[in-house]
Amino acid sequence: MKAFVYGANGAEIVDVAKPAPKATQVLVRVRANGLNRADLGMTKGHAHGSAGGVGAVLGMEWAGEVAELGPDAEGVQVGDRVMGSGAAAFAEYTLADHGRLFHIPSTSNMSFEEAATYPVALATMHNAVVTNGALQPGQTVLVQGASSGVGLMAMQIAKLKGAKLVIGSSTDAARRERLQEFGADIAVDSSDPGWVDQVLKATDGEGVDLIVDQVSGKVANQNLAATRIKGRIVNVGRLGGTHGDFNFDLHAARRIQYIGVTFRTRSIEEIREIFRQVRDDIWPAVESGTLKLPIDKVYPFGDIVRAFEHMEANRHLGKIVVRQ
Structure with a gap:
């Protein structure tokens, strides 16, 4: 073959x-x-x-x-x-x-x-947004790297699960303009030093409840500053680098849960459970075309x-x- x-x-x-x-x-x-x-x-x-x-x-x-x-x-x-x-x-x-x-x-x-x-977008982002991100209705979400397939799915799942504000990031102006088609209320440029201020302004100075991060590396400390006290950051991807400066004091002061996820170290039993959760929780939205x-x-x-x-x-x- x-x-x-x-x-x-x-x-x-x-x-x-x-x-x-x-x-x-x-x-x-x-x-x-x-x-x-x-x-x-x-x-x-x-x-x-x-x-x-x-x-x-x-x-x-x-x-x-x-x-x-x-x-x-x-x-x-x-x-x-x-x-x-x-x-x-x-x-x-x-x-x-x-x-x-x-x-x-x-x-x-x-x-x-x-x-x-x-398949990859559904399994990755249901696990990141719902299971590990523990998103609740009425909370706020930032998706870093939102114009990728998995990023677009993350925003849609967040909206489906009742997020009141979804922010998506992209460094490309044309793609930022289209993020609202897939659930973004606000689009920011993560290469712009002022993006954290934009997130804080949109959340009344508190920061978001959840960041789904596909960039990591160079935006690690900015993510900490854009997350509210007792918020969560789920590290899904590392398009911006696998290493970077990390402000441990800010992390502790804001009492942020920083969660790493990957399929590479999961057992087949864990992966089966992720697929089962997708089927049980959001599959009707796939069948109806709400998630696409x-x-x-x-x-x-x-x-x-x-x-x-x-x-x-x-x-x-x-x-x-x-x-x-």
């Missing part, structure tokens, strides 16, 4: 053996893939937890049809239209645990391309290198998808 693999010549499409499902695994005929920032690093040879590296089939998000079941797989049948996440997704066929997928809603006309935009992401551009699988060039240019809003 064809797959996008990192090898001696970099990332390229090559022929590899078709996998076979074992235990609770499901074999999926992939029809579309969503691209993610972590994928971009792996195309350059970087590891992402246990994924990536020489010889690895890349990719982590897909939509397609169930082709075969492992002997212990439950809750799914051959022929089902599904979407999910897991390693080695950029291929004609991929394996997924039966608890790490969603059924594509039968009540809508959702395409495979549309379905491929959902824009597709910036769709490329054929043969042009996946061009798709990543488009991502690296960093001018897109929402998801970049490849079609198989």
Whole structure:
């Protein structure tokens, strides 16, 4: 089968053996893939937890049809239209645990391309906003890096769960102008030294209840200053750097809960629980189209290198998808 693999010549499409499902695994005929920032690093040879590296089939998000079941797989049948996440997704066929997928809603006309935009964003941001962020109705939220697919989903989930004020950040003026389409009441530029003052003004000087941070690094201390006393910061991504100055005194004085999250160190049991929580809590909003992401551009699988060039240019809003 064809797959996008990192090898001696970099990332390229090559022929590899078709996998076979074992235990609770499901074999999926992939029809579309969503691209993610972590994928971009792996195309350059970087590891992402246990994924990536020489010889690895890349990719982590897909939509397609169930082709075969492992002997212990439950809750799914051959022929089902599904979407999910897991390693080695950029291929004609991929394996997924039966608890790490969603059924594509039968009540809508959702395409495979549309379905491929959902899994990572839903699982990541429900866990960040609701489970770890403990957002309550009437509270205020700042999403750092709001113009990414997961950022746009975070704002929508915050609104769905009753946030009274949602602030989104983007360093790109054109993308800031569009954040209100996805739940933002206010858009700020995190590269502008005055953004903290804008957040404080919007929250009557108190700061936000919750920051969902995909930037980290250079904005760490500004985040502390923009968070209210006894507020929460959930560290989801590190687009602004994995290291930075941190004002421990301000952190302590404001009694901020600083929570780190990643899928890289979670067990399959933990991941299954995250997917279950999404299904139980917000799935009706997916079925109705209340939660959805824009597709910036769709490329054929043969042009996946061009798709990543488009991502690296960093001018897109929402998801970049490849079609198989």
